[in-house]
Structure formats: structure tokens, C-alpha cells
Amino acid sequence: VQRQQSAALSRELKKLNNADIAHLLNMLPADKRRTVWQQLDNHNAGDVLVELNDTIAEDLIEITEPARLGIILGTLDIDELTEIADLLPAPLLNQAVSSLEANERNWVERTLSYPQGTVGDNMSKDSLTLNERHTINQAIELVRSTPELPPQTDKLFVLGKHRQLVGVVPLIDLIRHPGETLIEDCMDKDVVTFAPHDDAEDAGQAFERYDLISAPVVDERHRLVGRLTVESIMDYLREVAENQALAKEGLRAGTDLFGPILEGARERWPWLMINLCTAFIASRFISIFEDTIQQLVALAALMPIVASVGGNTGNQTAALVIRGLAMEQIQRGNLSYIYRKELIISLLNGVIWGALLGLFAWMLYSNLLLGAVMMAAVTLNLLLAALIGITVPFLLDRLNKDPAMGSSVVLTFATDSMGFFLFLGLATLILV
Amino acid sequence: VQRQQSAALSRELKKLNNADIAHLLNMLPADKRRTVWQQLDNHNAGDVLVELNDTIAEDLIEITEPARLGIILGTLDIDELTEIADLLPAPLLNQAVSSLEANERNWVERTLSYPQGTVGDNMSKDSLTLNERHTINQAIELVRSTPELPPQTDKLFVLGKHRQLVGVVPLIDLIRHPGETLIEDCMDKDVVTFAPHDDAEDAGQAFERYDLISAPVVDERHRLVGRLTVESIMDYLREVAENQALAKEGLRAGTDLFGPILEGARERWPWLMINLCTAFIASRFISIFEDTIQQLVALAALMPIVASVGGNTGNQTAALVIRGLAMEQIQRGNLSYIYRKELIISLLNGVIWGALLGLFAWMLYSNLLLGAVMMAAVTLNLLLAALIGITVPFLLDRLNKDPAMGSSVVLTFATDSMGFFLFLGLATLILV
Numbered sequence: 001v002q003r004q005q006s007a008a009l010s011r012e013l014k015k016l017n018n019a020d021i022a023h024l025l026n027m028l029p030a031d032k033r034r035t036v037w038q039q040l041d042n043h044n045a046g047d048v049l050v051e052l053n054d055t056i057a058e059d060l061i062e063i064t065e066p067a068r069l070g071i072i073l074g075t076l077d078i079d080e081l082t083e084i085a086d087l088l089p090a091p092l093l094n095q096a097v098s099s100l101e102a103n104e105r106n107w108v109e110r111t112l113s114y115p116q117g118t119v120g121d122n123m124s125k126d127s128l129t130l131n132e133r134h135t136i137n138q139a140i141e142l143v144r145s146t147p148e149l150p151p152q153t154d155k156l157f158v159l160g161k162h163r164q165l166v167g168v169v170p171l172i173d174l175i176r177h178p179g180e181t182l183i184e185d186c187m188d189k190d191v192v193t194f195a196p197h198d199d200a201e202d203a204g205q206a207f208e209r210y211d212l213i214s215a216p217v218v219d220e221r222h223r224l225v226g227r228l229t230v231e232s233i234m235d236y237l238r239e240v241a242e243n244q245a246l247a248k249e250g251l252r253a254g255t256d257l258f259g260p261i262l263e264g265a266r267e268r269w270p271w272l273m274i275n276l277c278t279a280f281i282a283s284r285f286i287s288i289f290e291d292t293i294q295q296l297v298a299l300a301a302l303m304p305i306v307a308s309v310g311g312n313t314g315n316q317t318a319a320l321v322i323r324g325l326a327m328e329q330i331q332r333g334n335l336s337y338i339y340r341k342e343l344i345i346s347l348l349n350g351v352i353w354g355a356l357l358g359l360f361a362w363m364l365y366s367n368l369l370l371g372a373v374m375m376a377a378v379t380l381n382l383l384l385a386a387l388i389g390i391t392v393p394f395l396l397d398r399l400n401k402d403p404a405m406g407s408s409v410v411l412t413f414a415t416d417s418m419g420f421f422l423f424l425g426l427a428t429l430i431l432v
Numbered sequence: 433v434q435r436q437q438s439a440a441l442s443r444e445l446k447k448l449n450n451a452d453i454a455h456l457l458n459m460l461p462a463d464k465r466r467t468v469w470q471q472l473d474n475h476n477a478g479d480v481l482v483e484l485n486d487t488i489a490e491d492l493i494e495i496t497e498p499a500r501l502g503i504i505l506g507t508l509d510i511d512e513l514t515e516i517a518d519l520l521p522a523p524l525l526n527q528a529v530s531s532l533e534a535n536e537r538n539w540v541e542r543t544l545s546y547p548q549g550t551v552g553d554n555m556s557k558d559s560l561t562l563n564e565r566h567t568i569n570q571a572i573e574l575v576r577s578t579p580e581l582p583p584q585t586d587k588l589f590v591l592g593k594h595r596q597l598v599g600v601v602p603l604i605d606l607i608r609h610p611g612e613t614l615i616e617d618c619m620d621k622d623v624v625t626f627a628p629h630d631d632a633e634d635a636g637q638a639f640e641r642y643d644l645i646s647a648p649v650v651d652e653r654h655r656l657v658g659r660l661t662v663e664s665i666m667d668y669l670r671e672v673a674e675n676q677a678l679a680k681e682g683l684r685a686g687t688d689l690f691g692p693i694l695e696g697a698r699e700r701w702p703w704l705m706i707n708l709c710t711a712f713i714a715s716r717f718i719s720i721f722e723d724t725i726q727q728l729v730a731l732a733a734l735m736p737i738v739a740s741v742g743g744n745t746g747n748q749t750a751a752l753v754i755r756g757l758a759m760e761q762i763q764r765g766n767l768s769y770i771y772r773k774e775l776i777i778s779l780l781n782g783v784i785w786g787a788l789l790g791l792f793a794w795m796l797y798s799n800l801l802l803g804a805v806m807m808a809a810v811t812l813n814l815l816l817a818a819l820i821g822i823t824v825p826f827l828l829d830r831l832n833k834d835p836a837m838g839s840s841v842v843l844t845f846a847t848d849s850m851g852f853f854l855f856l857g858l859a860t861l862i863l864v
Contacts, residue, residue, distance in 0.1 A: 300732035301718040
């Protein structure tokens with residue numbers, strides 16, 4: 001039965017294209033995913049591997065015997081190989097690289113040396129290049145004689161004597177200019193270029209601003225080293241956005257929703273640990289005031305409101321600041337304006353909503369002073385939340401960390417601890 | 433002095449290109465932003481307006497006298513006009529539209545009728561079209577005679593007798609095929625097309641999967657109605673990502689970091705209100721057990737830990753589920769697998785970390801039973817957090833809402849309330 005099923009599976013798989021198979025594998029629990037993977041013939045397996053989510057690809061690479069993996073890697077071109085290179089075990093990667101021709105091997109090794117998140121890490125090797133002394137007709141001949149153009153080719157790169165980039169020729173110009181025109185007379189010399197160490201997110205903004213489809217990557221002497229396409233940039237930006245949402249909750253990039261249970265449990269430990277520590281410390285602020293609580297037990301019921309309202313407004317401020325930083329709206333020069341504005345907003349909202357909460361507390365417990373303490377504590381905690389909601393993302397950004405990631409832990413810790421401390425402290429001073 | 437300064441400003445502005453001016457305006461406080469805007473000459477102002485963030489553009493439109501705004505709008509082409517149409521006051525938009533030629537007016541009116549977030553809302557009007565009976569030479573002639581190609585033109589659209597789309601011809605093929613080839617013999621008939629009512633995010637995934645640069649938009653009879661480009665899709669996806677981060681904190685899309693203070697305060701009221709309500713209800717769960725707390729005041733210090741650890745792990749589960757939904761990894765068919773897996777993970781982590789917390793509570797307060805209650809409450813709250821962390825995003829997605837938006841409020845509300853209730857309830861049963 002097992003064998004019959006597997007034959008039927010093979011037949012079904014043959015009907016799907018590789019992008020669809022990858023999509024299917026992304027959705028399957030780990031054990032089924034592995035069964036399907038083993039059924040794929042080696043040539044398709046390579047294409048599928050490149051299309052898979054990184055986490056899924058990593059899992060399948062791990063369970064594939066090295067001999068088969070070697071064959072599968074042999075079916076990939078070098079751009080595909082560098083794309084999945086960081087998922088491969090070192091010996092296999094070395095073996096795959098060493099079987100390449102010298103110039104390809106050089107390119108792969110250089111590309112792998114650029115850190116993640118740089119232009120160099122996202123660029124591809126092949127581009128159509130020509131010389132400024134060529135004519136349009138020769139350029140057309142070049143395009144015709146290239147059996148498969150690099151994907152998203154919208155322009156040819158023009159190189160000078162020392163392989164330095166001197167201009168570009170949009171494909172459309174091959175049609176528009178007379179055949180005998182010299183490239184140097186019609187090329188576009190005002191080119192947007194990138195350096196391999198440029199930040200890929202900044203490159204993404206440039207692609208958007210200048211409506212680019214592809215752009216040359218050049219070294220410090222302006223020699224062509226690679227090509228960046230809108231597709232690789234879109235890929236990268238999507239990946240960053242996804243990983244950021246996970247990182248905010250303390251999960252590593254590409255956590256596998258369908259992975260093994262034990263691993264899934266363990267992946268959450270560092271975050272659980274951090275949160276237990278902060279919650280534990282915040283709880284110590286409460287225990288300082290246990291006597292006060294014993295005398296006025298209503299405080300125990302009201303204190304989480306003070307903490308939670310601070311956390312919420314602080315996260316609002318932080319979200320605005322994080323967006324402002326990402327869009328380069330916030331600079332050192334206008335930082336004091338933002339502090340002033342957010343603090344005034346917090347003061348306003350603290351007084352208004354603090355008064356409302358104070359009113360509730362007064363009515364519920366028939367204690368006017370309790371209401372006043374509530375109002376004061378909410379106002380102060382909102383001011384603190386605004387301060388931290390601006391300062392923490394700004395500092396993280398200055399330290400070249402992702403402000404979206406660490407801000408909310410620090411913020412919640414501060415507004416919880418201080419919410420408890422302010423409220424119970426004021427209550428101790430005024431009420432008991 | 434005022435006049436001298438303004439002359440100097442005008443000179444400075446003339447040195448910048450419009451994208452840079454827009455970038456500058458995005459960074460200025462409201463009053464300075466308005467001063468600079470008033471200095472711009474009308475022709476540049478139109479280009480700048482299109483490049484600005486929506487919120488900033490909206491603010492500047494509001495303060496510009498209608499006569500000047502009319503002139504500025506007159507400098508825009510119709511794709512630019514539709515791009516900012518939803519920011520304009522209705523009378524001005526109508527006036528701008530009525531001054532267009534009939535076919536352009538039709539197009540603008542139709543485009544504005546598509547809801548936000550659809551392909552129709554993001555498409556542009558112009559494309560290069562030809563007939564299947566034309567030859568490559570005629571296509572080349574068409575390209576040559578078009579003074580300015582629509583941006584990101586990588587292919588020509590081939591239309592049949594009734595303007596229905598029958599194929600596309602990549603620009604590159606104009607170079608590769610002999611001039612006398614008939615378009616119908618060389619065109620690509622296997623075309624990725626979109627309908628105006630398609631979801632723009634789905635279109636974005638298709639652009640990524642098939643490496644598209646531009647694609648035709650067709651109606652139900654397959655007639656060409658517009659063109660979608662990778663640039664408009666990237667724009668849209670970035671906007672969605674930004675607004676999502678704000679929406680998660682209850683801020684409306686494009687909240688103005690530099691806007692007026694009162695407005696900034698008021699913008700946060702709905703969210704403050706919701707959070708005050710949930711925090712207030714959670715606090716009522718505590719007040720049920722005030723007698724218990726009075727007898728064992730340590731409970732007041734420990735209960736926020738139970739609530740917070742539940743909220744944190746629930747948000748982890750929700751983040752994984754939201755990503756899984758966005759990537760179409762989660763279907764009705766594998767939902768029960770995900771429930772099972774996440775519940776087991778929660779049980780495991782609940783027992784392990786609950787035991788650790790229980791140990792702390794036991795040691796701190798020399799009360800073994802208190803430790804046991806702590807462990808049980810943490811475990812139960814983690815199970816509840818996993819249940820809600822899966823159910824809420826999944827239901828929101830089924831209801832065609834953004835699961836990233838509402839999940840965290842519901843989740844925090846549940847884990848707070850139930851954290852308090854479980855912990856204090858168990859304590860009441862076992863300890864007092």
C-alpha cells in the first residue's frame with residue numbers, strides 16, 4: 001500500500017509546477033513535508049528548494065542524505081546557489097563551490113562575504129555589458145546572441161577600459177536610436193548605482209523613489225561587481241517585514257509553524273525568560289507596598305489599570321517614532337519638538353482620562369482621595385510612557401539596532417513597574 | 433526681514449529636486465512645512481504634492497486657497513490626479529475632473545469607484561497596445577513614435593477586435609524577432625492578468641512569484657482596462673506595512689507625527705477608551721477576590737506575573753498564526769494540527785516555567801501551596817493564551833479583517849482577566 005500511495009503521489013506531483021510544489025510544502029506538517037520531498041526527482045527538487053521559505057528549506061536540507069543533496073545543488077545556477085548558501089552545511093557548500101569554474105567560484109565566495117542585509121548579499125552576477133565604442137547595432141547583436149537574458153533586464157551596462165561603469169543603455173533605446181549610433185553618444189551617464197556594502201533597505205527606498213527595475217552595483221573604483229533587481233529587493237523587503245513581526249514577539253526569523261514540538265517550545269524560552277524577569281521585578285515593586293494594600297485592598301484591583309494604560313499609550317508613541325525613524329522623518333534637529341509635543345499630549349490625555357478613572361475609583365469605593373491618587377498616578381505614568389516611547393526607539397536606532405524589536409519590552413517593563421510604584425507610593429503617602 | 437528670508441528660502445528651494453523637497457516637507461513641523469509650501473511655485477508644487485506622505489499632503493491641501501489648488505491640480509497628469517484624489521475636497525476634485533477630456537474623465541471616474549486595496553485603485557491608464565495582425569516593424573514604429581513611454585514599460589499589450597487582451601510582446605522580442613514577423617506568431621499568449629476587483633496584496637504576491645514588471649488589468653470580458661506596475665505595487669505594500677504597525681496600536685493610517693497637538697491627543701482617544709474598558713473589566717475580576725487578597729496580600733504582588741506571562745506567549749502564538757495566514761500556510765485543513773501543536777507547547781512551557789515561578793513563590797513566601805497555585809494558574813493561562821492566539825487571528829481573517837489589528841487587544845484582555853481570575857480563584861479554593 002505504501003508503495004502504491006507513493007506512486008500516486010509522484011504522479012500528482014508531476015502535474016504541479018515547482019512554485020506550486022514549494023507552496024504546498026510550506027503548508028504541510030513536518031513529517032508529510034518530508035515524505036513529499038523524498039518523492040521529488042532531483043532536478044525539480046533544486047528549483048523547489050530555492051522557492052521554499054528559508055525555515056522549510058533548512059529542515060529539508062537537514063534530512064536529505066549528502067549524496068542526493070550534492071546532486072540537487074549541482075542543478076542550480078550560481079545565483080540560486082548563493083541564495084540558499086547560508087542554509088547549507090559548510091562541507092556541502094564548499095563541495096558545491098569547488099565544482100564551479102574559477103570565475104564563478106570567485107563570485108560566489110565574494111558574495112558570501114557580504115553581511116546579510118547588504119546590497120552585496122542580494123545582488124546577482126549576470127548582466128549584459130558592452131563598451132562605449134560599440135554601436136547600437138552591435139548592442140542589438142549582443143541581445144540577439146544571448147540565449148537567455150538575465151531576469152528583469154531593462155538596460156545594458158556600459159563599461160570603460162578598466163571595467164568601470166560609465167553609463168547605461170535602456171533596452172528601449174536600442175529600438176529608438178539609429179543602428180549606427182555610438183553607445184557613448186546615446187548612453188545615459190546619470191546612473192543610480194549601489195555599493196556592495198550599502199544597506200539593502202536604503203536601496204529599496206531608492207528603487208521606489210527612482211522607479212528602478214535593475215541597477216548596477218559597483219566597487220570603490222566604480223568597477224561593476226553585480227546587478228541588483230527590483231525582484232530581489234522586493235523579496236528582501238518582504239522577508240524583513242515578516243521577520244520583524246516575529247522578532248517583536250521574541251521569535252527568531254523564520255520560526256517554523258510546522259516544526260517539531262520540542263523545538264517550538266524551546267524557541268520561546270529566551271523571550272519567556274526575559275518576560276518572567278521583567279514581570280518578576282515589577283511584582284517586587286508591588287511587594288514593597290504590601291502593608292498599604294492590606295489596609296486598602298481596592299488598590300490591588302486598581303493598580304493594573306494604571307500600568308496597562310501607560311503601556312498602551314507608550315506603545316502608541318513608540319509606533320509613531322519607529323515609523324518616523326524608518327521614513328527618516330526624525331532627526332536630531334527635530335527631536336526636541338517631538339518630545340515637547342508628545343509630553344503635552346500625554347499630559348492632556350493623562351489629566352482627562354486620569355480624571356475619568358479617578359471619578360470611577362471615587363464612586364466605586366466612595367473615597368475621594370483614592371480618586372485623586374488614581375488621577376495623579378495615571379497622568380505621571382503617561383508622561384513617563386511618552387518619554388520612554390521616544391527615547392528607547394531613538395537610542396536603538398542610533399545604535400544601529402532595529403527600534404521595532406526591543407522597544408516594547410523596555411516600555412512595558414517601565415510602565416508596569418512605575419505604574420505600580422507611582423500608584424502605590426502615592427497611596428502610601430496620601431491615604432494611609 | 434521676513435521678505436528677505438523668504439527670498440533666500442525660494443533660492444534654496446530652486447536647487448532641490450521635487451522628490452527632495454517632498455522629503456524635506458515630510459520632516460518639518462506643521463508651521464514650517466506650511467511656510468515652505470507657500471513658497472513653492474505652482475508647477476513644482478504639483479509634483480511635490482504627489483511625492484508627499486498622504487498625511488502631510490492632506491494637511492497642505494487643507495490650507496491652500498482653492499484658486500491656487502485648482503492651478504496646481506491642473507499641472508498633474510491623470511495618473512497623478514487619481515493617486516491623490518482621495519485627499520482632495522469633493523468640489524475641487526469634481527472641478528479638476530470636469531476640465532479633463534471625455535475619455536480621461538471616464539477613466540478617472542471609473543478608477544475612483546474601485547475600493548482602496550484593490551488592483552483597480554492602484555492601476556494606471558496608459559499602456560502601449562497593438563493589434564495581432566501588426567508586424568514587429570510596426571511595433572517598433574509605435575515605440576519610436578511615442579515620445580514618452582508609460583513608466584516601467586517592459587511589454588506591449590496585444591488586443592483583439594473587441595479590445596480584449598490576446599497576448600503580450602516583451603520589448604526585448606522587438607529586437608529578437610525579424611521585422612516582418614506577425615505579432616500573432618510571436619506574442620506570448622500565456623499572460624498573468626488581474627481584474628480590477630482583485631486584492632492588491634494578492635497581486636503583489638503574484639508580482640513576486642512571476643517576477644513581473646508590468647501586467648494588464650482586464651474586465652470580465654477580458655477587455656483591457658488598465659495596467660499594473662511593480663512600482664505601484666511596491667508603493668502600496670509599503671503603505672500597508674506602515675499603516676499596519678500604526679493600526680496595531682490603534683492609530684489611524686498615516687497619523688501625522690508633526691500635526692497639531694490637540695488633534696494628536698484626540699487621535700488616541702478611541703484606543704485609550706477601549707483599553708481603559710478592558711483594563712477596567714479585568715480589574716473587576718480582581719475585586720471579586722478582595723477578601724482573599726486581604727488574607728494573603730502576596731497574591732496582589734504575584735497576580736500580574738500570571739497575567740503578563742500569558743499575554744506574552746499568546747502574542748507569540750498570534751504572531752506565528754498571522755504570518756502563516758499572510759503566507760497562506762494555514763488552511764482549514766491543517767488548523768487542528770496547529771491547535772494541537774500550540775496547545776502541547778503551551779502545556780510544556782506552562783509546566784516548566786510555571787514550576788519555576790511556583791518555586792520562587794514558595795521560597796519568597798515560604799508557602800508551598802501558594803507555589804502550587806502559581807504553577808497551576810500559569811499553566812492554565814498559557815493554554816488559554818494559545819487557544820485565543822490561534823482562534824482570534826483565524827476568525828478575523830475569515831471575516832476579511834486584518835488579523836494583525838484586533839488580535840492583540842482581545843488577547844491581552846483575555847489573558848489579563850483570566851490570569852487574575854484563575855490565580856485568585858484557585859487561591860480562594862485552596863489557600864483560604
